[in-house]
Amino acid sequence: MKPYSPNEVEAKWQTYWRNTKLYQTAENEGRPKYYTLEQFPYPSGEGLHMGHVRVYSIGDVVARFRRMNGYNVLHPMGADAFGLPAENAAIQRGVNPRELTLKNMERIRKEQEVLGISYDWDRYVGTCLPDYYKFNQWLFLLFYERGLAYRKKASVNWCPSCNTVLANEQVEEGKCWRCDSEVTRKELEQWFFRITDYADRLLEGLDRLSKWPERVKTMQRNWIGRSEGAQVVFTVPELQDEKITVFTTRPDTLYGVSYLVVAPEHPLVPRLIQGKENEAAVLDFVKQMRKQSEIERTSTDAEKVGYPTGAYARHPLTGKLIPIWLANYVLMDYGTGAVMGVPAHDERDFQFAAKYDLPVRAVIRPLDAELSQPLTEAYTGEGVLFSSGRFDGMNNRKAIREIAKYLDEQGLGKWTVNYRLRDWLISRQRYWGTPIPIVYCDECGTVPVPKEDLPVVLPDDVVFDGKSNPLATSDSFVHTTCPKCGKAARRETDTMDTFVDSSWYFLRYTDPQNDGLPFATEKADRWMNVDEYIGGIEHAVLHLLYSRFFTKVLYDAGMLSVDEPFKSLLTQGMVLKDGFKMSKSKGNVVSPLEIIEKYGADTARLFILFAAPPDRDLDWSDAGVEGSHRFLNRVWRLIVQNEELFKQSMEYPSKVEGEARELRRLLHQTIKKVTNEIGERNHFNTAVSGIMELVNGLYQYDKNADRAIYREALETLVVLLAPFVPHITEELWQLMGKEGSVHLVKWPTYDESALVLDEVEIAVQVNGKIRERLIVSTQASREEIEKQALRNERVQAWIDGKTIRKVIVVPKKLVNIVVK
Incomplete structure (x- = not known):
């Protein structure tokens, strides 16, 4: 008998599929379409890991199944090829990241072929290739024309030694990953996409995504963070009644405010502390806060740290002066950069007030009880207002709107909607990304590069020494002429966040050879939405949210007939070994290529598909x-x-x-x-x-x-x-x-x-205990089943001499004879 030789069999058929282009997608067919897509990989030097094997195997089953069910299937692949890891490697080696990335892209593509995945390789997309990032730039200009791309100052991580901006991942314990210098925060002009304009539509769209996991939709809702409440205006008497505005969802607690907290980066801070005894100490506190990342400052586990400014604000309703503090948990980029402290009715505020001995003013008591004095914890339940002026005796839930209405009448605030979502900062002070197609001219100001002049190509004459943005070292790139007036100008040296690359790549797959447009509308409309999108839960928020944002913008621009990119979403679990995620540090990595060499790709695929449901973590087992x-x-x-x-x-x-x-x-x-x-x-x-x-x-x-x-x-x-x-x-x-x-x-x-079963086995019970099993016709009536059971010799032995009180027949399942 011919033995099973996986390596021989798999090489043979991979060659056959490649030569016959078996999986090439036809365009103009009468069959119904089905678009299945796995998230494309970053081409690292380490190649594919078992997590990749899992997601690609899942996607391939879906694609092959739909193809065999008569669908015209689009199943493409590519590489998410720009990004920080390649830039870091380039700095360490002093080389351009292009060669390394292209080599890794080819390696991963070959490994995907070895797995036997049915991709249409003619549609391959690499985001670091000019024919792709040309359209990143094209889309940036579309956003710019529609008022969705703009520039403003924003705070960044800055290494004074390397003279460069650092990503959060490059900051290790407050120090530069490369030179170990202390990292500071610096204000730089940055480019943003106005995603907040789409906040409500992004929320509403989630309700229509019936085939998305609820967990993912909840994560997106929380990230957008829509909340209704009141903007309240406090004033600072010593600064000529300068205003400090806060947003609160609990205006019913306004009379309980005993202090204000502003972000260390708040623009009023220098004026609040000017000439005060503690000015130097406050500035030192601000400096320390600037060294911490947002995650460090806002983590639920992080200690809440504050410092008094020595200044006071006037309460808008009571007229009383309350102290203004700085605290690590308030960020300038969220809300108004200021919050009101109500320790009696907010747990975080209570802990902060207890730590710094700040006043606690209760203004809500329970409906059926009195508050203990002094309070041992914040009271956050429903109740009745007291010590709240004209609103005394009012239910606090009703008071939320009534107090907001009163603030509006008095010009002291207004009812408003607030979002946790912030505009998308897309600027990156790095080389290995899409150049932002903007020119700065002394005569004309900010000038977009004409679309016919795209792509703005990454130059080769750059220095990778980690001392600055590599793009800024290229004279051939920086120095250009103004598209408007023809005079000397300089290019923008920021590149785009790599999330831009992955926010529309699924659309490029529908028309990957188009040199004039990102995609033709009729081709995108033929294939969109993606019917099944498969990827990790780690991308549940940013990548998916940005992809939805891009799709809605392109829908508004008339380039698409759908406003949601992914009809169904499958988030696969991780591959674990010994209960832990595979990693080199834990020494539990299993190489896909070693498994394929020993057992074959089919064995690797079968195990990874059989061992656990796709949305659950899978524990590797030899x-x-x-x-x-x-x-x-x-x-x-x-x-x-x-x-x-x-x-x-x-x-x-x-x-x-x-x-x-x-x-x-x-x-x-x-x-x-x-x-x-x-x-x-x-x-x-x-x-x-x-x-x-x-x-x-x-x-x-x-x-x-x-x-x-x-x-x-x-x-x-x-x-x-x-x-x-x-x-x-x-x-x-x-x-x-x-x-x-x-x-x-x-x-x-x-x-x-x-x-259909002609006969079925049923149990016969006497007083609830099984005494016999019968084979009966599935068409038999209750009466026929009862007669057959009572005629049975073994059953008769158990009921002989007894009185039958009742016979219960459950067709196709059992007969229970009750005797006495």
């Missing part, structure tokens, strides 16, 4: 891999041992009985299960388990029973396995003497009549 390999060998033997069977001509029986009938029932049960588990639920693990049950049934089948039914089951087995293990099924299909690729075969349909 024994599980070996078990998957043994199963494929069982399938191989089953087909090869019956090779002669496929050469025989035979007629399908007009009536199927006995063991052949049971095999046919099992076969159609399996078809139904696999079809539903893949097509409806994405439960690939249970689909595989159903196929395994069919294999067991085939091994147990009596070879003297009907051979036509047996052959039908063997052929169908190979077709059902094809999406999961594409190489071995191609080989077995050929061994059966079949023409063409198994992956172009029509998916089998199940026959409902084959699933």
Whole structure:
């Protein structure tokens, strides 16, 4: 018998698919479309890991299944190729990141081919290639024309030694990752996308995404953070009644405000402390806060640290003066950069007030109790207002709107909607990204590069020494002429956030060769939305939110007929080993290529699809891999041992009985299960388990029973396995003497009549205890089942001499005879 040789089989069929372009997507077909997409990888030097194997295997099952079900499938791939890791490597080696990135892109592409993924490689997209990032620039200009791209000052991490901006990842314990210098915060002009203009539409759209995990939608809602409340204006008497505005969702607690907190970066701080004894100490506190990242300052675990300014604000309703403090947990980029402190009715404020001995003023008491004095914790429940002027005795929930209305009437505030979401800062002071297509001219000011002059290409004459933005070192890039007046000008040296690259790449796949536009509207409309989008939960917020934002902007611009990019979202779990995420530091990394070399790609795919539901974490098991390999060998033997069977001509029986009938029932049960588990639920693990049950049934089948039914089951087995293990099924299909690729075969349909049972086993109980089991017709009436049970000799022995009080019949399940 010919042995199963995975390496030989897989190399053979990968070559065949490549040469025949089996998976090339046709454009103008009458078949219904299906667009399945996995998130494209970053081309690191380490190549693919098991997490990649999992996501690509999942996507490939979906693509192959839909193709076999008659869909015209778009299943593309590319590389998310710009970014910080390549830039860091370039600085460390003193080389341009382009060569390294292109080499890694080619390596990963070959590894994806080795996995047998059915990509249309003619649609490959690499975001670091000029023919792609040209349209990043084109889209930036579209945003600019629509008032959605603008420039303003923003705070960045700054290394004074390297003279460069640092990403948050490059700041380690407040120091530069490269030179170990102390990092400071610096205000620089930065480019932003006005995503806040779309906040409400981004929220509303989530309600229409019925095939997205609720967990992901909740994360996006929380990130957008829409909240209704009041803007309240406090004034600073010593600064000629300069205003400090705060936003609160709890204006009912306004009379309980005992202090204000402003961000250390608040523009009023220098004036608030000027000439005061503690001026130097406050400035030192501000300096320390500037060294901390936003995450460090706002983490729920972070200690809340504050410092008094020595200045006071006037309460808008009571007229009392309250102290103004600085604190680490207030950020200038969120809200108004100031919050009101109500320690009696907010837990965080209570802890802050207790730490710094600030007043606690209760203004809400429970509906049916009194507050303890002094308070030992904040009271945050419903209640009645007191010590609140004209609002005393009012339910606090009603007072929320009433106090806001009063503030508006007095010109002291207004009801408003606030968002946690901030405009998207896209500027990066790095080389390895898309150049922002803007020129600065002394005569004309800020001038966009004309679209016909795109792309603005990354130069080669740059210095990667980590001392500044590499782009700024290129004279050929920086010095240019103004597109308007023709005089000397300088280019913008910031590049775009790499999230821009991935915010529309799914649209480029629909028209990847277009040199004039990012994509043709008619082609994008043919394929969009993406029917199944597959990727990690770590991208649940930013990437998905930005992609939705881009899609809505392009919809508004008339370039798309849909305003949501992804119809269905599948977020796969991580691959763990020994209970931990695979990582070099833990020494638990399993190399996909080593597994493929030893067992074959089909074994790796089968294990990773069978071991756990796709949305759950998967714990790697060497024994599980070996078990998957043994199963494929069982399938191989089953087909090869019956090779002669496929050469025989035979007629399908007009009536199927006995063991052949049971095999046919099992076969159609399996078809139904696999079809539903893949097509409806994405439960690939249970689909595989159903196929395994069919294999067991085939091994147990009596070879003297009907051979036509047996052959039908063997052929169908190979077709059902094809999406999961594409190489071995191609080989077995050929061994059966079949023409063409198994992956172009029509998916089998199940026959409902084959699933119907003629007879069923039921339990017979006497006083609730099982005493016998009967085989009865599924069509038998209750009366017939009762008679058959009472006639049974073993049952009669248990009821002999007793009075039958009741007989309970549950058709197809049981008979319970109650006797006394």
